[in-house]
Amino acid sequence: MRLVTYTLDGTSARLGAQLDDRVIDLAALADHHDVELPQDLLSFVQAGDAALGTARRLLAGGPAGWPAEAVHRTGEVSLRVPLRPGKIIGVGLNYVEHVEESSRSLDTDKELPPRPVLFSKPATAVTGPGQPILHNADLTTQLDWECELAVVIGRTAWRVSEHEAFDHVFGYSIVNDISARDQRRSGQWFFSKGQDSYAPFGPAVVTADDVPNPMALDLSLRVNGVTKQKSNTRHMLFPIARLIADITSGVTLEPGDVIATGSPSGVGAGMVPPEFLTPGDTVEATVEGIGTLTNPVIDAR
Numbered sequence: 001m002r003l004v005t006y007t008l009d010g011t012s013a014r015l016g017a018q019l020d021d022r023v024i025d026l027a028a029l030a031d032h033h034d035v036e037l038p039q040d041l042l043s044f045v046q047a048g049d050a051a052l053g054t055a056r057r058l059l060a061g062g063p064a065g066w067p068a069e070a071v072h073r074t075g076e077v078s079l080r081v082p083l084r085p086g087k088i089i090g091v092g093l094n095y096v097e098h099v100e101e102s103s104r105s106l107d108t109d110k111e112l113p114p115r116p117v118l119f120s121k122p123a124t125a126v127t128g129p130g131q132p133i134l135h136n137a138d139l140t141t142q143l144d145w146e147c148e149l150a151v152v153i154g155r156t157a158w159r160v161s162e163h164e165a166f167d168h169v170f171g172y173s174i175v176n177d178i179s180a181r182d183q184r185r186s187g188q189w190f191f192s193k194g195q196d197s198y199a200p201f202g203p204a205v206v207t208a209d210d211v212p213n214p215m216a217l218d219l220s221l222r223v224n225g226v227t228k229q230k231s232n233t234r235h236m237l238f239p240i241a242r243l244i245a246d247i248t249s250g251v252t253l254e255p256g257d258v259i260a261t262g263s264p265s266g267v268g269a270g271m272v273p274p275e276f277l278t279p280g281d282t283v284e285a286t287v288e289g290i291g292t293l294t295n296p297v298i299d300a301r
Contacts, residue, residue: 081128094262
């Protein structure tokens with residue numbers, strides 16, 4: 001199931017299931033059938049298997065069971081950020097070629113990390129599809145991109161084994177891990193990666209049952225139509241199950257939390273000469289089976 005958060009003619013954000021060229025309002029659909037479903041995606045994720053099962057059953061009834069007020073054409077709605085995660089855990093240096101380019105251009109260790117390299121982004125960094133990435137020239141001249149598969153947690157996870165890891169995944173999306181490369185402070189990445197708008201997220205969350213093998217997805221990123229990154233999730237150094245097991249060895253993951261699983265090579269800092277985002281640029285991050293997350297870059301001053 002492809003789940004989106006949308007607005008229609010300035011109304012408040014609603015939860016919808018996107019089916020081809022239609023968005024079905026799940027709460028309105030449920031109300032028509034005298035059952036209840038949450039109106040927002042975070043609450044839907046937190047409601048667990050019961051909500052997911054109800055939504056699947058109602059959608060399976062087909063258009064004959066969809067009231068007109070619950071059905072919208074995709075061109076009529078505006079997509080918003082799918083949800084505001086409680087926490088975003090980023091993974092650095094998780095593709096072998098990115099380890100090499102980072103050691104060359106960002107002074108990181110040239111050896112492959114023995115354990116996942118983790119950092120966090122605050123919820124205030126999250127922005128949705130079509131929303132601007134803020135370029136503040138007072139803070140950075142090295143604004144960079146990173147296309148990443150996002151894992152959305154569906155069940156509370158604490159000390160989860162690799163074997164159990166996927167039982168705790170709700171679905172998948174895209175995060176563009178924006179970084180101000182010149183704002184790393186004594187090796188700490190929080191301000192470099194955590195500023196407002198530095199976590200574009202979306203355009204949808206695709207439930208895990210519709211992504212049979214998340215470790216075999218093509219991903220790519222374009223700036224102004226020019227491809228900068230192109231790889232496949234099978235090239236992750238630490239696969240998703242290992243990431244979940246490692247993180248939950250000491251940090252509880254809760255429903256709606258997001259893991260940004262790392263970027264392949266092709267970041268701006270690794271170009272020769274380096275290339276960075278400036279106002280007027282458009283960034284498109286694509287993951288197979290999920291879609292394309294598009295964001296303009298604007299002057300924040």
